[in-house]
Amino acid sequence: MMLFTEFVSPLMQSGSERIVMSKQLLSGNEAIAQGAWEAGVAVGAAYPGTPSTETLENLVKKPDVYCEWAPNEKVALEVGLGSAMGGVRSLVTMKHVGVNVAADPFMSAANTGVNAGLVLLAADDPSCYSSQNEQDSRYYAAFGRIPCLDPSDSQEAYEMAQQAFDVSEQFDTVVMLHETMRIAHTKTLVNVVGTRTDIEPRPYESRPEKFVMMPANAVRRTLAANDREDELIAWAEETPLNRVEMRDTKVGIICAGALYVHVREAMPDASVLKLGVTWPLPPAKIAAFAALVDEVYVVEEANPYLETRVRAMGVQLAEFPGGRLPRSGEITPAHIRAAFGVADPAHLPAAEGLPPRPPAFCAGCPHRLVYVELRRIKAIVTGDIGCYTLGAVAPFRSVDSVIDMGASLSMAHGMELAGASERTGRPVVGVIGDSTFAHSGITSLLGTVYNGGKGTLCILDNRTTAMTGTQGNPVNGVTLTDQAARVNPLDVPAGKQLDLVKLCEAIGVDEVQVVDAQNAAAIRQALKEATSHTDMLSVIIFKAPCRLIDRSRGKMPTIHDCRRCGRCIQIGCPALGRDETGHAVIDPNQCIGCNQCVQSCPFGCIEQE
Amino acid sequence: MPHDTSTNYGVAEGGASVKLDGTKTILLVGVGGQGTILAGQLLAMVAADAGLDVKVSEIHGMSQRGGSVSTIVRVGEKVESMIADPGCADIVVAFEAIEALRAQQFVREGGRLFVNDEQITPVPVNIGTFKMPEGVHEKLAEIGATVIDAGGIAREVGSPRSTNVVLVGALSTALPFEVAEWEDAIRRRVPPKTIEANLEAFAKGREAAQG
Ligand SMILES: Cc1ncc(C[n+]2csc(CCOP(=O)(O)OP(=O)(O)O)c2C)c(N)n1
Ligand code: SF4
Ligand code: SF4
Numbered sequence: 001m002m003l004f005t006e007f008v009s010p011l012m013q014s015g016s017e018r019i020v021m022s023k024q025l026l027s028g029n030e031a032i033a034q035g036a037w038e039a040g041v042a043v044g045a046a047y048p049g050t051p052s053t054e055t056l057e058n059l060v061k062k063p064d065v066y067c068e069w070a071p072n073e074k075v076a077l078e079v080g081l082g083s084a085m086g087g088v089r090s091l092v093t094m095k096h097v098g099v100n101v102a103a104d105p106f107m108s109a110a111n112t113g114v115n116a117g118l119v120l121l122a123a124d125d126p127s128c129y130s131s132q133n134e135q136d137s138r139y140y141a142a143f144g145r146i147p148c149l150d151p152s153d154s155q156e157a158y159e160m161a162q163q164a165f166d167v168s169e170q171f172d173t174v175v176m177l178h179e180t181m182r183i184a185h186t187k188t189l190v191n192v193v194g195t196r197t198d199i200e201p202r203p204y205e206s207r208p209e210k211f212v213m214m215p216a217n218a219v220r221r222t223l224a225a226n227d228r229e230d231e232l233i234a235w236a237e238e239t240p241l242n243r244v245e246m247r248d249t250k251v252g253i254i255c256a257g258a259l260y261v262h263v264r265e266a267m268p269d270a271s272v273l274k275l276g277v278t279w280p281l282p283p284a285k286i287a288a289f290a291a292l293v294d295e296v297y298v299v300e301e302a303n304p305y306l307e308t309r310v311r312a313m314g315v316q317l318a319e320f321p322g323g324r325l326p327r328s329g330e331i332t333p334a335h336i337r338a339a340f341g342v343a344d345p346a347h348l349p350a351a352e353g354l355p356p357r358p359p360a361f362c363a364g365c366p367h368r369l370v371y372v373e374l375r376r377i378k379a380i381v382t383g384d385i386g387c388y389t390l391g392a393v394a395p396f397r398s399v400d401s402v403i404d405m406g407a408s409l410s411m412a413h414g415m416e417l418a419g420a421s422e423r424t425g426r427p428v429v430g431v432i433g434d435s436t437f438a439h440s441g442i443t444s445l446l447g448t449v450y451n452g453g454k455g456t457l458c459i460l461d462n463r464t465t466a467m468t469g470t471q472g473n474p475v476n477g478v479t480l481t482d483q484a485a486r487v488n489p490l491d492v493p494a495g496k497q498l499d500l501v502k503l504c505e506a507i508g509v510d511e512v513q514v515v516d517a518q519n520a521a522a523i524r525q526a527l528k529e530a531t532s533h534t535d536m537l538s539v540i541i542f543k544a545p546c547r548l549i550d551r552s553r554g555k556m557p558t559i560h561d562c563r564r565c566g567r568c569i570q571i572g573c574p575a576l577g578r579d580e581t582g583h584a585v586i587d588p589n590q591c592i593g594c595n596q597c598v599q600s601c602p603f604g605c606i607e608q609e
Numbered sequence: 610m611p612h613d614t615s616t617n618y619g620v621a622e623g624g625a626s627v628k629l630d631g632t633k634t635i636l637l638v639g640v641g642g643q644g645t646i647l648a649g650q651l652l653a654m655v656a657a658d659a660g661l662d663v664k665v666s667e668i669h670g671m672s673q674r675g676g677s678v679s680t681i682v683r684v685g686e687k688v689e690s691m692i693a694d695p696g697c698a699d700i701v702v703a704f705e706a707i708e709a710l711r712a713q714q715f716v717r718e719g720g721r722l723f724v725n726d727e728q729i730t731p732v733p734v735n736i737g738t739f740k741m742p743e744g745v746h747e748k749l750a751e752i753g754a755t756v757i758d759a760g761g762i763a764r765e766v767g768s769p770r771s772t773n774v775v776l777v778g779a780l781s782t783a784l785p786f787e788v789a790e791w792e793d794a795i796r797r798r799v800p801p802k803t804i805e806a807n808l809e810a811f812a813k814g815r816e817a818a819q820g
Contacts, residue, residue: 025653025663129668153664186691187665189657258691265690334694346718347696348752351710355739357640357731359676387674395736569736574675577735587730 035161040199049095110144241276252293364594406440554593632685639704644773778814
């Protein structure tokens with residue numbers, strides 16, 4: 001039986017007022033959306049990125065708040081800064097590497113401060129579960145000298161999302177709300193108040209001395225940031241977000257975020273200084289804690305962010321008795337136990353000889369045949385970030401570089417300058433997805449055209465931002481509001497979509513063509529032509545929808561007189577395998593009848609009705 | 610996939626209505642698209658309704674597109690970490706047999722391992738860079754796994770997509786929550802048209818696990 005009980009938090013009881021709460025199981029991202037909404041956030045802007053994406057996808061569903069996808073994180077932060085300057089509370093969300101993209105407005109916004117509150121959610125990914133690196137975003141908070149709040153579970157994420165707006169307005173500063181994948185994607189119970197604070201927009205008046213960052217003003221704003229830093233340190237010393245928990249005084253551990261719950265799990269008797277604010281740190285509180293325990297340790301993951309700062313305060317950190325913590329990757333309770341010399345529970349060894357199960361292109365994926373043909377011509381592919389990054393792994397192994405969003409096109413130009421194609425006899429091809437092109441590929445293309453660059457560039461237009469879960473983007477014309485209303489990108493009128501052909505032509509690309517990404521022969525022909533002339537810049541737009549937005553199916557093909565050449569197998573369809581005799585077989589549970597294998601059999605042995 | 614977040618969990622009068630001895634860790638492993646997330650949510654709902662603390666950790670991102678996936682559910686009076694380290698899972702539920710072997714080191718001594726008797730060939734095997742392991746059933750027997758034909762049972766009740774709920778039925782036999790609580794969670798969480806089939810899948814999963 002489900003119980004609907006009115007839950008009254010002792011913290012929330014004020015006088016005769018009774019605040020009805022519900023207890024909900026929320027991920028960190030859902031909790032942040034709920035907290036921000038209750039704090040009266042009026043504008044949300046973001047570019048998707050794991051593990052931050054669901055925050056705005058949840059916020060957009062709530063009333064009285066406007067949310068949008070920006071083409072990239074720099075734009076998102078600028079939109080948020082504009083709306084905060086204009087007087088309404090604003091939330092901007094991104095993954096850690098997105099903060100790099102937004103770093104330029106970030107560093108100036110750190111000096112200008114805000115009008116209404118502005119909160120930047122930065123979501124880190126220790127161990128790179130779905131990222132190209134595991135940088136710690138808190139370095140940016142320290143770099144810009146803006147406060148950083150670090151929740152340890154969804155309850156705290158919910159509360160801190162609200163406090164962050166108050167802190168932002170109280171100290172006139174952007175606030176970073178920092179989370180890691182485990183906080184973002186772990187559902188924990190949250191006592192939800194459920195009511196929104198009504199906040200009037202703040203009045204707007206021009207304040208060039210605050211928002212026009214030309215040298216004289218910038219110098220003055222830096223002085224203001226100095227004062228703000230002092231005030232924030234005083235606040236960090238007092239705030240209950242930084243909490244000392246005294247237990248056994250032999251061991252004292254300083255930690256924050258997910259590490260706090262791991263420390264509690266692994267070392268339940270240890271005293272803990274739990275930092276809810278990770279910039280600025282409270283020197284006096286840290287020194288006082290250190291004085292209360294025999295040995296002080298810092299437990300953190302991926303980067304020595306806290307350790308370096310605590311040592312710089314003159315606090316003597318003890319050596320871990322069981323050896324130091326790993327220097328990179330996610331830290332789990334087992335690592336912490338090992339560092340303190342506590343034995344692991346007995347368990348079976350990891351099984352040996354198991355085949356790995358990496359992610360692969362879906363059955364019918366529109367990226368597959370493009371890579372089959374790029375592999376055929378032994379192209380040097382400067383790649384990019386998205387589902388199509390999977391062209392780097394078997395059976396394609398056809399990608400030479402993946403660096404950051406947009407790099408495919410600019411690096412292809414660099415490879416041309418190096419004469420790589422002439423020296424290797426292999427064509428250089430830049431390959432980018434539609435969302436990534438809108439994110440930062442357009443400026444790369446502009447640079448190539450402007451400087452008279454030549455070569456072959458491919459835009460893999462699968463009509464969606466697939467990697468992060470089929471978000472809308474400027475190319476397919478689906479806004480975040482459309483997405484919340486479950487609009488399929490394939491139903492968006494052409495006028496609302498970005499016309500990639502016109503855009504490339506306007507930029508000045510010599511030759512632009514659109515090719516059906518499900519037609520192997522057409523792909524082969526287009527690549528052959530484009531890579532054969534060295535005096536032109538060609539853009540080929542390979543177009544066909546991702547299987548997640550187009551679920552249509554064809555008939556399962558039949559295989560007759562298979563000659564066991566294995567060519568079809570090498571297109572890497574999850575539904576295609578071989579039987580014990582080496583003949584190709586199709587798994588009817590996985591086949592969607594896309595016809596790609598039919599096109600790949602050199603003998604016409606695979607047929608589809 | 611949109612997650613159900615609207616559920617209100619009551620707080621049982623006088624604390625939890627079910628006593629667990631310490632925090633329990635349940636690890637659900639499988640292949641992208643098999644429904645481990647729904648299974649984890651059903652367990653979380655039941656535990657939360659019983660007034661217990663719950664944490665559910667899901668790994669998204671690159672783990673989709675047919676890769677290995679895992680969901681960790683921890684329940685107890687007060688749950689701290691959301692992670693399951695090797696030797697720390699009281700129960701592992703594997704939706705696929707190779708994934709069961711991959712997860713074997715997570716089972717604690719005396720813990721339970723429920724396995725769906727199905728093998729899904731990973732792409733590296735299809736393309737010939739790796740081989741399927743031999744003697745999977747023997748290996749599973751050696752490590753004391755309870756093997757269940759969850760896919761077969763789901764087809765039998767006319768709902769092939771309920772394989773995950775069959776496994777939830779099996780899982781339920783190793784936890785002290787009432788059958789009615791599980792059934793209630795299923796009713797609230799699955800699409801209305803599929804409630805009856807899922808309840809049957811759940812019941813058959815219980816039977817199969819009790820052997
Ligand atoms: C700066 C930055 N922001 C966000 C991400 C997260 N991210 C990785 S791939 C991707 C989407 C790629 O979409 P698209 O280019 O359309 O390719 P698809 O996945 O659809 O093939 C996003 C948002 C990132 N890696 N880096
Ligand atoms: S989600 Fe879409 S783009 Fe990504 S692998 Fe599957 S079909 Fe291809
Ligand atoms: S087996 Fe052939 S038709 Fe079926 S999904 Fe794979 S490539 Fe497409």
